[in-house]
Amino acid sequence: MTRTRTTRLRRPLLAGTTAVAAMAVTAGLVAATTEPAKAAATGPKLSLIAATNSLTLTSWKEDPGVYLDLGTYLTAEGSPLELKVTRKSYKDPVTITQTVYEGGKAKAKTLPKGTVKDFSGLPGFAEITVTDKAGKKVLSRTEDFCPNNPSGRVRPDAPATSKYPESCPTNPFTLGSVWGVEKGWAANTYAGSYTDPAALAPGTYTAKVTVAKKYRDLFGIANKPATVKVTVVERSYEDDQVAAEPAASRSATAGEHAGHAAAHQVPAAHEGHGPGHAPTPAQAAAPVTSGAGPSYNVGHGPLRAAPPALPWALKKKQAARSMPVGDKGGQTDGSRKAPALQPLAKRPAGKPSVPDVPKPDLRSLPAYGIVVTDGEKDIPGKDYLAFSANVWNAGPAQLVVDGFRTPGKAKMDAYQYFYDAKGKQVGYTPTGTMEWDPRPGHVHWHFTDFASYRLLKADKKEAVRSGKEAFCLANTDAIDYTVKNANWHPYNTDLATACGEENSISVREVLDVGSGDTYSQDLPGQSFDITDVPNGTYYIQVLANPEKRLKETNLDNNSALRKIVLGGKPDARTVTVPAHDLVNAN
Numbered sequence: 001m002t003r004t005r006t007t008r009l010r011r012p013l014l015a016g017t018t019a020v021a022a023m024a025v026t027a028g029l030v031a032a033t034t035e036p037a038k039a040a041a042t043g044p045k046l047s048l049i050a051a052t053n054s055l056t057l058t059s060w061k062e063d064p065g066v067y068l069d070l071g072t073y074l075t076a077e078g079s080p081l082e083l084k085v086t087r088k089s090y091k092d093p094v095t096i097t098q099t100v101y102e103g104g105k106a107k108a109k110t111l112p113k114g115t116v117k118d119f120s121g122l123p124g125f126a127e128i129t130v131t132d133k134a135g136k137k138v139l140s141r142t143e144d145f146c147p148n149n150p151s152g153r154v155r156p157d158a159p160a161t162s163k164y165p166e167s168c169p170t171n172p173f174t175l176g177s178v179w180g181v182e183k184g185w186a187a188n189t190y191a192g193s194y195t196d197p198a199a200l201a202p203g204t205y206t207a208k209v210t211v212a213k214k215y216r217d218l219f220g221i222a223n224k225p226a227t228v229k230v231t232v233v234e235r236s237y238e239d240d241q242v243a244a245e246p247a248a249s250r251s252a253t254a255g256e257h258a259g260h261a262a263a264h265q266v267p268a269a270h271e272g273h274g275p276g277h278a279p280t281p282a283q284a285a286a287p288v289t290s291g292a293g294p295s296y297n298v299g300h301g302p303l304r305a306a307p308p309a310l311p312w313a314l315k316k317k318q319a320a321r322s323m324p325v326g327d328k329g330g331q332t333d334g335s336r337k338a339p340a341l342q343p344l345a346k347r348p349a350g351k352p353s354v355p356d357v358p359k360p361d362l363r364s365l366p367a368y369g370i371v372v373t374d375g376e377k378d379i380p381g382k383d384y385l386a387f388s389a390n391v392w393n394a395g396p397a398q399l400v401v402d403g404f405r406t407p408g409k410a411k412m413d414a415y416q417y418f419y420d421a422k423g424k425q426v427g428y429t430p431t432g433t434m435e436w437d438p439r440p441g442h443v444h445w446h447f448t449d450f451a452s453y454r455l456l457k458a459d460k461k462e463a464v465r466s467g468k469e470a471f472c473l474a475n476t477d478a479i480d481y482t483v484k485n486a487n488w489h490p491y492n493t494d495l496a497t498a499c500g501e502e503n504s505i506s507v508r509e510v511l512d513v514g515s516g517d518t519y520s521q522d523l524p525g526q527s528f529d530i531t532d533v534p535n536g537t538y539y540i541q542v543l544a545n546p547e548k549r550l551k552e553t554n555l556d557n558n559s560a561l562r563k564i565v566l567g568g569k570p571d572a573r574t575v576t577v578p579a580h581d582l583v584n585a586n
Contacts, residue, residue: 041102041109044076044183046219048211049154050226057200061236065197068128072209072226073186074145075154081147081181081219082164084108085119086482090173090366090581094118111218119174121146126189127210130230132203139198142212143191147179151187158184165488169478171390171518172585173365176482205230344506347404348415348428354551355427357420358397358485361553364451364542364560365390365479365516366580372573373527383573385528385566391451391544392479392516395486399511399550401447401473403434405504411435412507414447416550431549434509436502444472444499445507452546453521455528456539456561463538464528466521472499475515486514530573535566 051071059066074081082099096116097108117123125145131137146168153159164180181187189209210225369388393399397419403412412434418427434445450473453466475490490512500507511517521527528540544558552558568574577586 041100041107042079043098043100043109043219044079044081044181046081046181046221047075047077048189048209048221048224048226049073049075049186050209050228052228054229054231056231056233059200059202059232059234061234062238064199066200066232067197068130068195068207069188069190069192070128070207070209070226070228070230072126072189072228073151073154074147074181074189074211074221075186076181076183078183080164080183080185081179083111083147083179084176084482085116085179086176086480090583093582115218118170119168119177120144120170120194121168121179121191122215124212125215126191127212128207130198130200130205130207132205138200138205141195141198143189143195145187145189145191147181147187149188149190149192151181151185153184154186155184158182163488165478165481167478171365171477171479171516172368172583173390173580174477174479176480176514177478178481178486178488200230200232202232202234205232344402344508347413348402348417352429353427354429355418355420357418357426358395359418359551359553360397360399360511360513361394361557362391362399362511362544362550363394363557364544365392366560366562366583367453367540367542368562368585369520370540370562370564370575370577370586372530372568372575381531381571382529383531383571385455385530385540385564385575386521387453387527387540387562388518388520389451389453389540389542390477390479390516390518391511391542392477393511393513394480394483394553395513396484396553398487398513399473401431401509401550403445403447403500403507403509405506412445418551429551431551432547434507438502445504445509446472447509449547449549450545451519452543453528454541454543455530455533456541458537458539460539463533464530466526466528471517471519473509473511473517474499475510475512476518477516478514479516481514483514487512488514490515530566531570533566535568537563537565539563 049072051073055071057066057068079101080099083096084099085094085096087094093113094116095113096111098111099106100109101107115122121144123144124142126143128139128141128143129137130139148165148168151162159182162180162182162185164182165178168179169177207228207230208225209228210223211221213223215221216223367387367389369386371386373384373386374382400417400419401414402417403414405412413430414432414434415428416431417425418429420426432448434447437444437446450471454462455464457463473492475493480486481488490510492510499509519526539561542560542562545552545555546558548555562580563578565576565578566573567576
């Protein structure tokens with residue numbers, strides 16, 4: 001974790017306070033004869049700025065609407081804006097504290113109740129109004145703000161990197177999050193995929209962005225709106241495709257374009273142009289798949305995908321048609337695709353041992369995203385109960401598992417590693433196997449017996465068990481970044497970073513402290529076959545480390561139950577999902 005550096009005073013501030021400083025010195029001499037004044041707790045100096053005073057936004061004919069990424073940023077000077085958002089349990093409301101400084105020491109300042117409602121950001125932070133050329137107001141809206149939005153330095157002597165996470169979590173069972181704008185940095189106020197596109201006709205407009213008064217008062221932000229001139233242009237993917245083709249081929253192919261735009265390949269000129277009208281993963285300010293590129297997180301993550309940008313939307317549809325049946329494309333936690341985590345070069349040597357050092361603590365979240373499906377195959381007479389499940393690591397140590405292959409064998413031997421406080425490996429133990437999954441939508445190495453899922457009757461006896469028990473570990477969700485040793489920047493946030501190739505000789509899979517891995521149990525064999533299960537009350541059990549092969553800090557908190565009620569008739573089954581304490585998400 002990067003330490004906060006001391007920020008030198010900015011010249012305009014010094015020039016504007018010379019007289020005040022002189023008066024303060026005189027007053028200080030008088031006060032010194034009585035008792036020293038206690039330094040007031042101070043936070044950062046925050047300002048709203050616009051990166052540009054004019055920009056052009058695109059409205060696509062195939063997907064009308066303009067995403068209002070207006071290039072407005074919140075800057076932090078003097079110290080970072082640091083917020084910690086937590087809840088003691090699912091029976092308790094979400095609370096928020098700000099880190100301020102008193103005499104140079106960090107101190108937690110509790111912010112008013114109701115400041116936040118969840119972990120996705122500060123609600124209603126930005127107020128946006130748009131007027132047309134005649135001065136008529138054509139749009140008025142508020143947007144939430146995640147301080148972990150895409151950010152950048154605003155001056156060269158600011159810290160080279162930001163220590164804060166790169167997104168705000170939206171998992172309904174998140175327990176703790178850290179938000180921040182590093183000092184000398186600025187975070188985009190755009191709400192990304194969590195705002196609707198604006199219906200603006202082609203033309204010129206003036207957009208005004210203001211920080212809501214309650215946040216200006218709370219954080220001491222000046223009432224200085226940012227104004228941006230906006231030009232909206234309308235484009236068509238079809239027209240762009242034709243323009244990109246060689247002139248000689250246009251006449252031969254012109255007739256082929258009508259009515260099947262989705263079949264076209266994306267022009268190279270348009271690859272990665274999402275920020276103009278759709279969010280990149282970080283801009284989405286949450287763990288979502290965006291229009292910026294394909295997902296490498298197949299099988300993971302229940303959260304809805306961000307509205308994709310065109311022409312990526314068309315490319316995605318094309319890919320979906322050609323994708324064989326397998327786990328659905330999932331979501332990442334908003335961070336960039338990271339380098340793969342490298343296993344050790346060879347198997348561990350020496351006698352296995354489980355030393356007395358910090359170990360991971362695997363915990364299950366209650367199931368969510370619970371629906372009745374037909375298994376995506378429209379199987380006559382079959383009903384399946386699909387759901388999403390997450391197992392996370394409460395720490396204080398990483399879960400590190402390496403798989404090593406014996407030539408000629410289909411499975412790898414898996415080992416769990418242990419480290420001392422300085423990060424030195426001090427022990428290992430065998431912990432099962434890894435197996436190659438060649439099925440479409442997988443095609444990676446799975447660590448066996450990481451978790452299991454059961455549908456329990458009202459008396460907690462097993463009714464159905466999911467066939468899914470092998471996983472490739474990825475840090476898809478930030479569950480609680482306030483726990484000890486939480487890693488705010490995990491590497492393997494998707495399956496491309498850690499799951500190996502068919503010809504791999506070894507594989508390393510890691511579950512970082514504070515993060516969890518979500519799998520969507522939405523296929524036959526993974527979801528519960530409830531065709532012959534009577535209506536009534538049941539519990540979905542998510543069980544981490546079911547065979548207790550992994551060594552943990554605590555083995556008594558590995559199970560989580562979610563109550564459901566099944567109803568309906570065959571081929572038309574229903575599921576009712578009561579709230580789990582204060583969490584009312586199915």
